[in-house]
Structures are given as structure tokens and as C-alpha cells.
Amino acid sequence: xxxxLEQLRHLLALAETRHFTRAAARCHIAQPxxxxxxxxxxxxxxxxxxxxxxxxxxxxxxxxxxxxxxxGILEAVxxxxxxxxxxxxxxxxxxxxxxxxxxFLMSPVGLEDFARLTPELRIEPLDxxxxxxxxxxxxxxxxxxxxxxxxPEDGIWPKDIRVNNIAKESLAIVVQNDHRLAGLxxxxxxxxxxxxxxxxxxxxxxxxFDSVLRGLSLYGIVPQVELEVALLQxxxxxxxxxxxxxxxxxxxxxxxxxxxxxIPLSGPDAPSVTLQILWLKNxxxxxYRVFARWVAKSIELKTGLLPLLTWPDESEVDxxxx
Numbered sequence: 001x002x003x004x005l006e007q008l009r010h011l012l013a014l015a016e017t018r019h020f021t022r023a024a025a026r027c028h029i030a031q032p033x034x035x036x037x038x039x040x041x042x043x044x045x046x047x048x049x050x051x052x053x054x055x056x057x058x059x060x061x062x063x064x065x066x067x068x069x070x071x072g073i074l075e076a077v078x079x080x081x082x083x084x085x086x087x088x089x090x091x092x093x094x095x096x097x098x099x100x101x102x103x104f105l106m107s108p109v110g111l112e113d114f115a116r117l118t119p120e121l122r123i124e125p126l127d128x129x130x131x132x133x134x135x136x137x138x139x140x141x142x143x144x145x146x147x148x149x150x151x152p153e154d155g156i157w158p159k160d161i162r163v164n165n166i167a168k169e170s171l172a173i174v175v176q177n178d179h180r181l182a183g184l185x186x187x188x189x190x191x192x193x194x195x196x197x198x199x200x201x202x203x204x205x206x207x208x209f210d211s212v213l214r215g216l217s218l219y220g221i222v223p224q225v226e227l228e229v230a231l232l233q234x235x236x237x238x239x240x241x242x243x244x245x246x247x248x249x250x251x252x253x254x255x256x257x258x259x260x261x262x263i264p265l266s267g268p269d270a271p272s273v274t275l276q277i278l279w280l281k282n283x284x285x286x287x288y289r290v291f292a293r294w295v296a297k298s299i300e301l302k303t304g305l306l307p308l309l310t311w312p313d314e315s316e317v318d319x320x321x322x
Contacts, residue, residue, distance in 0.1 A: 002044070003041055003044050003045065005073075005074065005077060006037070007037055007038075007040065007041040007044075008041075008066075008070040008073060008074060009027060009070075009074060010023065010027055010034055010037045010038060010041070011038065011041060011049065011063070011066060011067050011070055012067055012070050012071060012074065013026045013027050014038060014050065014057065014059075014067075015059055015063070015064070015067035018056065018057045018058070019057060020034060020035055020038075020057065028134070028135070028138045028158065038050060045062070045066065047060070047062045048060050048062070048063070049062055049063030049066060050063055051063075093121070093122035093123075093124055093143075094121050094122065094123050094124065094143050094144065094287065094288075094291065095124045095126055095141070095142045095143050095144070096123065096124065096125055096126065096142065096143065096144045096145070096146075096291070097126050097127075097128030097133060097136055097141075097142040097144065097145040097146060098125050098126065098127065098128055098146055099128055099146045099147070099148060099204075100231055100232055101146075101148050101232075101249060101273075101275065102146050102275065102295075104232065104249070104251065104252060104255065105167070105249075105251055105275065105299045105302065105303060105305075106295070106298050106299055106302060107255070107302070111123055111125055113298075114291065114294050117294070118287065118290065118291075121287060126141075126142065128142075128145060128146065133145035133146070133147045133157075133278050134157055134158055134161055134278065137161065137278060137279065137280050138158075138160075138280070143279060143283070143285075143288070144277055144278070144279050144288060144291065144292075145277070145278045145279070146275065146276065146277055146278075147275075147276045147277075147278055148205055148208060148273050148274070148275055148276070149207045149208070149273070149274050149276060150207040150208045150210070150211035150271055150272065150273060150274070151207060151211065151274075152165050152168075152274045152276065154207065156207065157278060160280060160281055160282070161278050161279070161280060161281065162278065162279050162280070162281045162284060163276055163278055164276060164277045164278070164292050164309060165274055165275075165276055165308040165309070166274075166275045166276060166277055166292065166295055166296045166299065166307065166308060166309065167274070167275050167296065167299050167300070167303075167305040167306070167307060167308060168272055168273070168274040168275075168305070168308060169249055169250050169251055169272060169273060169303075169305055170249075170250045170264055170265060170270055170271075170272050171208075171212070171247055171248065171249060171250065171265050171270065171271050171272060171273060172247075172248055172249070172250040172252070172253065172262050172263055172264045172265055173187060173192070173245050173246060173247060173248070173262070173263050173265060174235070174236065174239055174245075174246040174248050174252065174257065174260050174261070174262050174263075175239060175243075175244075175245055175246070175260065175261055175263070176239065176240060176243055176259060176260060176261075177259055177260065177261055178243075179243060179245070179261070181245070181263060182261040182263070183261065184263055185263075185264075186263060186264045186265070186266035187263050187264075187265060187266065188265065188266060188267040188269070188270070189212075189215045189216055189218075189219060189221070189265065189267070189269055189270065189271075190219045190221070192216065192221065192223075192245060193219070193221045194224065195224065195244070195245040196224050196226040196242060196243075196244040196245065197223055197224060197225045197226060197227075197244060197245055197246075197247065198225075198226060198227045198228075198229060198235050198238040198239055198244045198245065198246040198247070199212060199225055199227075199228055199229070199235075199246075199247050200228070200229060200230070200235070200247070201228035201229060201230055202228070203230075204230045205273075208247075208271065208273055209228075211271040212247050212271055215269050215270075215271055218269060226238070226242065226244050227244070232248065232252070235248065236257065236260065239260065240259065240260070247265075248262065249273050250262065250264050250265075251303050251305070254302075254303065274308070275299070277291075277292045277295065292309060293307075293309060296308070296309050
């Protein structure tokens with residue numbers, strides 16, 4: 001059995017940092033699986049590669065030799081991949097990790113509209129549920145990934161990722177038409193005391209989840225989270241089943257929601273959500289920006305939310321057919 005390229009990258013990171021935790025962070029994985037990868041590499045080559053001495057990490061002579069060879073191997077592989085991507089950049093597939101929120105913003109515009117505008121691309125929409133967006137990008141499972149965050153200024157993504165803010169909107173509540181809050185022009189977070197909440201789970205929207213709970217805590221409210229969900233439809237069913245209060249993007253009001261009312265959250269402490277498109281900086285292709293701009297314009301067309309993209313409009317997309 002031969003070492004994998006991933007194992008060689010792990011060894012090289014360890015050789016450069018001399019620290020397991022820092023090397024794991026550089027490779028974008030947790031420390032325990034990183035340590036297991038190094039142990040497995042030692043099993044494959046049949047000799048110790050790493051020595052721990054008084055808290056310090058040193059490579060054995062065998063480890064030093066292998067890391068030096070790994071450097072050349074990985075540089076050659078990276079160069080080959082770069083050449084391949086350059087040759088295929090105009091006809092390559094575009095694997096895009098979608099979250100449900102995007103479809104609600106863009107409906108009824110669909111990917112077939114973008115596919116007609118860019119016939120040279122093979123568009124592959126994929127569900128983005130099992131991994132975080134950055135993990136899926138680093139694992140090269142996606143070229144582009146959508147994300148929904150509460151405060152884009154927090155800088156939660158690794159520096160290797162290009163972050164493109166697409167659109168921003170306020171959050172709202174959704175309740176049954178006979179709920180005490182139904183019919184109001186707006187509500188504040190303080191009005192949600194003792195309400196049974198239905199929220200998007202921390203696993204699926206961590207910063208949005210945290211911002212809602214943090215806002216409630218400012219009023220001394222202990223949130224009564226009745227249900228955490230991954231999908232909007234599940235949230236709406238939860239609201240209907242026990243007359244709860246769902247926390248949703250305000251644009252949801254555009255859709256037909258029988259028996260339900262959407263009421264904006266108001267006030268200076270009202271949380272918001274920003275839609276982002278992410279990709280790896282070192283793999284950026286011109287069609288990435290074309291797609292991002294098309295998404296921003298589609299959302300503006302359907303919702304009125306102004307695009308947040310800041311780059312020059314060098315690759316304008318004709319929206320007349322959508």
C-alpha cells in the first residue's frame with residue numbers, strides 16, 4: 001500500500017509547523033483525525049516518522065527524508081492540477097452547493113435559466129447538508145457553495161476562501177393567523193418572551209442561530225426553543241402543529257403560506273441574514289463571478305433586495321430572458 005497525497009500533505013504540514021494542532025489547522029481538519037493520519041502513514045512505511053521529545057515534535061531521519069520527497073511530489077501534483085484546470089476552465093462543470101434559502105429567494109427563476117445563458121458549462125446543483133461550506137470546498141466536492149450568515153463582518157471563513165456577499169435582509173417571525181402577534185406591523189425580540197420558538201438549527205445556520213439567542217438574552221429572555229429544524233417546510237409545519245413562533249427571512253412573505261402570517265422583526269437589535277457565495281481563492285475561474293452576479297440580479301429582480309457585490313461589472317449577464 002502506498003501513502004495518499006493527503007497523508008503526505010499532513011506530514012509536510014507537521015514538518016513545517018512542528019506542532020500537531022497547528023498542522024491540523026493548516027490542513028483544515030481536527031487534531032484527532034490528523035494524528036490518526038500520521039500514525040497510519042507510519043504503519044504504511046513501516047518506520048517511525050515523528051518523535052516527541054519534552055513536549056517538542058521532531059521528525060525522525062526517515063520522517064525528514066520522506067517530507068523532503070513529499071514536497072516535490074505535491075508541488076508536481078499541484079502544478080499538474082493547475083494546468084488541467086486552466087485547459088478546461090471554459091468547459092468545466094460547476095458543482096454548486098445549495099441551501100434551501102436560495103431557492104426561496106430566487107423562485108421562480110431556476111438554474112435552467114443560467115444554463116441557457118452559459119451552454120458551455122455543465123451545472124451540477126448539489127444539496128449542502130452534511131458538511132459546512134468551507135469543508136466541502138477544501139475537500140473539492142464543490143466549486144461554489146452558498147452560505148447564510150448573520151454578521152458577515154465577523155470573518156468566520158478561512159482566509160483561503162473568497163467570500164462574496166450577495167444580498168442582505170431582515171429576519172421576521174411566522175405565526176398562525178390566530179396567534180396573539182398576528183396582524184401586527186412589526187414585533188421586537190422583547191415581544192417573544194415565553195413564546196415557543198422554532199428556529200433553524202445551529203448545525204445548519206450557526207451565526208443566525210446565535211444572533212437570535214444573543215438578541216433575546218439582551219432582554220433577559222431565556223429562549224424556549226421548542227424545535228430546531230434544517231428546512232423551512234419543517235419549520236412551517238412546527239409552527240402550525242403547536243402554535244409556535246418561527247424565525248425566518250422576511251422574504252418568505254412573498255410565498256403563499258396558508259393560515260400563516262409573516263411579521264418583520266423591528267428595532268435596532270433585530271437580527272438579519274446575509275446570503276453569501278464562497279469559493280477557493282486559488283481555484284477562481286471567470287465563470288464563478290458570472291454565476292454570482294447572475295444570482296444577485298435574479299434575487300434583486302424577484303425580491304427587490306439590492307446586490308451587495310462590489311467588483312466591477314466586467315462580465316454583465318443579460319437577464320432579459322429570465
